[in-house]
Amino acid sequence: MKEAIIWASPSQLRQLFVMLIVFCNVSNPLALWNCFWKFMSEDVSYKIKEALRLFSYELPKMQLKNYTLIELEKILSNCSTTLSAFDLPTPESSVIPHFQNRLLAEELDYNIVQLEQQYLNLLSTLNVEQKEIHDAVVDSVMTNSGMTQIERQEIAQFAAWILSVGDGSPNCGTTLNSLDEQWIKISSDLLLPNSDDPIKSIILATYEDMSNQYRNINYFKERAIIAPTNDAVAIINEQALELLSGQASTFYSFDSICNSA
Numbered sequence: 398m399k400e401a402i403i404w405a406s407p408s409q410l411r412q413l414f415v416m417l418i419v420f421c422n423v424s425n426p427l428a429l430w431n432c433f434w435k436f437m438s439e440d441v442s443y444k445i446k447e448a449l450r451l452f453s454y455e456l457p458k459m460q461l462k463n464y465t466l467i468e469l470e471k472i473l474s475n476c477s478t479t480l481s482a483f484d485l486p487t488p489e490s491s492v493i494p495h496f497q498n499r500l501l502a503e504e505l506d507y508n509i510v511q512l513e514q515q516y517l518n519l520l521s522t523l524n525v526e527q528k529e530i531h532d533a534v535v536d537s538v539m540t541n542s543g544m545t546q547i548e549r550q551e552i553a554q555f556a557a558w559i560l561s562v563g564d565g566s567p568n569c570g571t572t573l574n575s576l577d578e579q580w581i582k583i584s585s586d587l588l589l590p591n592s593d594d595p596i597k598s599i600i601l602a603t604y605e606d607m608s609n610q611y612r613n614i615n616y617f618k619e620r621a622i623i624a625p626t627n628d629a630v631a632i633i634n635e636q637a638l639e640l641l642s643g644q645a646s647t648f649y650s651f652d653s654i655c656n657s658a
Contacts, residue, residue: 398413398417410437412472414430415476418485438462466487469485589602597636600633600637600640603622604640607637611641
């Protein structure tokens with residue numbers, strides 16, 4: 398294959414690789430794979446970037462290998478054989494669906510060096526009070542000082558459950574129809590009962606006893622409602638404020654002062 402990598406395309410190299418291990422009695426297919434897999438994968442990375450429309454995205458090495466192995470497995474299946482028949486690694490199918498999710502891929506498409514520099518630039522603009530808040534938040538995150546041992550265990554259990562859902566490992570129930578869709582059973586302690594006013598139910602479940610705790614800063618620091626859009630945020634804020642006694646006040650802020658003012 399040394400000569401072929403000069404003129405052959407990655408697709409042709411994969412075809413050649415399969416022909417060699419199937420028909421030419423290669424003594425060590427694994428060594429051949431380890432030596433030439435990068436050449437066979439050069440178009441795979443481009444195809445994934447093209448499909449996701451994320452051209453700056455750098456596919457991790459392990460994922461690139463997985464996709465290349467899948468392409469080889471497709472060719473081998475036409476020869477009525479498999480990768481495992483030649484003691485070659487098999488693709489880890491559990492990690493493939495993650496990269497079919499454009500939203501997740503966008504979240505993973507970041508430049509660590511660039512983000513670090515942006516963080517340092519923004520950090521230098523903080524005033525004294527903002528810097529104190531920043532340091533307190535960072536310290537809490539790094540040391541988990543804001544959580545009890547029970548809370549840490551609950552978060553760890555929930556994180557493990559979320560990962561198991563993504564891997565498809567929970568017992569999700571029976572097949573619904575020919576599309577092979579499945580239900581995921583969610584623990585009752587994570588659900589809210591049906592209500593005519595679901596937003597109010599979410600607020601009351603998140604901010605229990607808010608009418609008595611609204612002056613407690615830590616009470617609000619420990620709770621949050623995640624909303625998908627700014628419109629939803631506005632609706633939630635409006636309904637939450639209606640649950641508080643007293644008169645509402647609006648405070649305005651600005652990022653910079655206009656010199657002409």
